[in-house]
Amino acid sequence: MIVVAVLALDGVVPFDLSIPGQVFGTANQAAGANGTQGSQGSPCYEVLVCAPGRSVTTSAEYGAFRMRAPHGLGALERADTVVIPGHAGFLDPPSRAVLGALRRAAARGARLASVCVGAFTLAATGLLDGRLATTHWQYAGELARRHPRIEVDPAVLFIDHGSLITSAGVAAGLDLCLHLVRQDLGADLAAATARRTVMPLQRDGGQAQFIEHPRPPAHPAALQAVLEWLERNLHRPLRLADIADQAGLSVRSLNRHFRAQTGTTPLQWLLRARIHRAQQLLESTELPVERIADRAGFGSSAALRAHFTRHTGTSPHSYRAVFRGRGPS
Known part of the structure; x- marks a missing residue:
């Protein structure tokens, strides 16, 4: 069984937070229907929602509600994959406890994947230094400014370095998680999961097609x-x-x-x-x-x-x- 820990920081974006559970849970259903579950019929994925202090309030901008997570940061210690959703305070430095938990997870070989502006939290660990990364196109310039050792590509849906993966804005989290299912369980089961989530397994083009290209600069x-x-x-x-x-x-x-x-x-x-x-x-x-x-x-x-x-x-x-x-x- 693959253990996925989803890190819910205060102000977490509800849609970002729900994507891993939706995709990996659907992958479990597809595997069950196809008879390709884990050993002894166990699910392929276990999804753990983790939050410092266990309690968080989701982003007010997208409809705030209070949520009690079943797991704290300690659950990251047994995760095979850690997913980092975006949150309202993504421009603020993460706490030492969060940075330490992410770095320890990476050091023992866990796969770390960010959704949208969750890339800022992942970047704060220093693990992306010297690598190519992406985030929502609106904030790509800010990510590059704050972390000059990261090469930021705003045009793609996700970038996979194996143990470190970053994805673009909002719905690109779906592309990311389907990509992880394909890596973990193979193309057939990933395709079945995509059909159940009513998503193409691989979308044409990248994030560049969604960037708002303004008119050329105003006329001096x-x-x-x-x-x-x-x-x-x-x-x-x-x-x-x-x-x-x-x-x-x-x-x-x-x-x-x-x-x-x-x-x-x-x-x-x-x-x-x-x-x-x-x-x-x-x-x-x-x-x-x-x-x-x-x-x-x-x-x-x-x-x-x-x-x-x-x-x-x-x-x-x-x-x-x-x-x-x-x-x-």
């Missing part, structure tokens, strides 16, 4: 006219020299002004604006990809697909399937 006064011109002419095959002529600047001066006022180059700004336009059209119209490529200035559907996939982590077709809104009937 010195570049306002040329940036507005660019937005009106995204469909045209613009060259750097064309943009410089419109701005009344040399190419060198144009690059310098763009760097200083938008933090990027003219062509990078143009590419981001075109991807943003393509996202809008995929979400709000039924135009074929070829027409969208033309309207957004990519020239061909192949170029649109290549740039779109590189920047969002998914294809235009998959993006539209997820984000296309239903208009009035």
